[in-house]
Amino acid sequence: MVGFGPEDDHFVAELTYNYGVAEYQLGNDFLGITLQSSQAVSNAKRLGWPLSQVGEALYLTQAPGGFRFYLVDKEQPPTDPVQKVSLGVSDLPKSIHYWSKLLGMTLMERNDDQKTALLGFGDTQCKLELHDISGTVNHGTAFGRIAFSCPRDQLPDLEALMKKENQNILTPLVSLDTPGKATVEVVILADPDGHEICFVGDEAFRQLSLVDPRGNELLDKGMADDKSNEWFAKHNRQKAAA
Template sequence: MALRRALHFVFKVGDRTKTARFYRDVLGMTILRHEEFEEGCQATCNGPYDGKWSKTMVGFGPEDNHFVAELTYNYGVAEYRLGNDFLGFTLQSSQAVSNARRLGWPLTQVGDSLYMTEAPGGYRFYLIDKDQPDSDPIQKVSLAVSDLQRSVHYWSSLLGMKVIEKNEDKKTVLMGFSDNQCKLELQDIGGTVDHGTAFGRVAFACPRDQLPDIEALVKKENHKILTPLVSLDTPGKATVEVVILADPDGHEICYVGDEAFRQLSAMDPNGNELLDKAIAADKSDEWFAKYNKHKASV
């Protein structure tokens, strides 16, 4: 399955200003593109919300060869409830560690040359205090599962990932499509996986003609298909086809046709400016304050 590749993880964020500061100033990522939408996504990219929202892609390089973060912001929501489903991003960057210290961003040492910090909203990031590699600094995304053997079977047999490493003591399995891509780490937590309202989504690309086969195989094995194969239009950009799945613990998985997605995900040199402009124009906090109301905490 070398033709398949890891793309991004979707985070719901309630404060774009603080979130942008974390990804840009602490981690040292670049705004790859920013888009504003007047209504909810057909594939629920922004969660179960129908109103105005935005999507910001951030990473250490283009999505063609880097794993990135997708930050979705719903204008009326200030905070999401975390579950125990997302266990962390791990990336290698001594510069990020240095940035956190310089900016006074909370940082906790949890191992030899390993530090833990949190993005706004409580999402955990693990920073390896070593020089940033020439390749993608993001090494793995860690998710909780309730039955490791069942999950490994799903991700390997149905989605084509290979097992790279097992750790019996930590009850973890590291999986991926190739050695030079961001990996998926599954950790057995010995109980129910709770997604809260902040539940994320992990996205992968594959050749477009593989999408119907993935959908058919998942359907044959009686696993969940959240959004059957559908075409999504982005004005002025490529139309992409996606199918949205859920693994045995309910982790959302997006598979997208690679050919069109490479066009859609091209870096926008104006991304940084567009995000700053959108933040400056966002008067939702003022509106809620004027009418003595509070943004939703869901």
């Protein structure tokens, strides 16, 4: 889990390495993450990482797997630098109804000319941007999900509402055990375009999401100990280059 601060008040990304998967086919479902950080822009320039300017003080770059990041070339704010996550949708009014009326997000901006809408649960939190792509949403083979935490006692009501509205429930409310840690309750939904959404009971989740002071050290060790090249060679398969 990587981010600019604790999960209590910061957006984080979960990175998962799957052995046996040499490459992913990206779809048009995930359109990118936008974050504000002049340091990120200068880091990319210093390292020679591909970077293209797409607007005033706005740059586009890509992670090794092709996931897009939009970097706002301004000083990193004291709050979360991650401004928004952008998803492609096929019917903007329908998606706005789902995310605002059913999931309770606030519609903060809507631009019919650009076919976009900006929603959020709070002013200081990372926002969700819905972008009408005027076509079918293709999830490719690399899609993931967005997760939110909320008070545990809201989960049964959320599940009941989705049943009443005949919405897609991928995983009904369930308890998940974590050895040596808290047991969390989750319900996993899918919006009209199949974007997966996980709601987690906040009380237990806060115990699981504490920052590990050895996080950077463990990450470096994990990469140093990586045996994936050996795995692919043993199975006579080609590993995609980053």
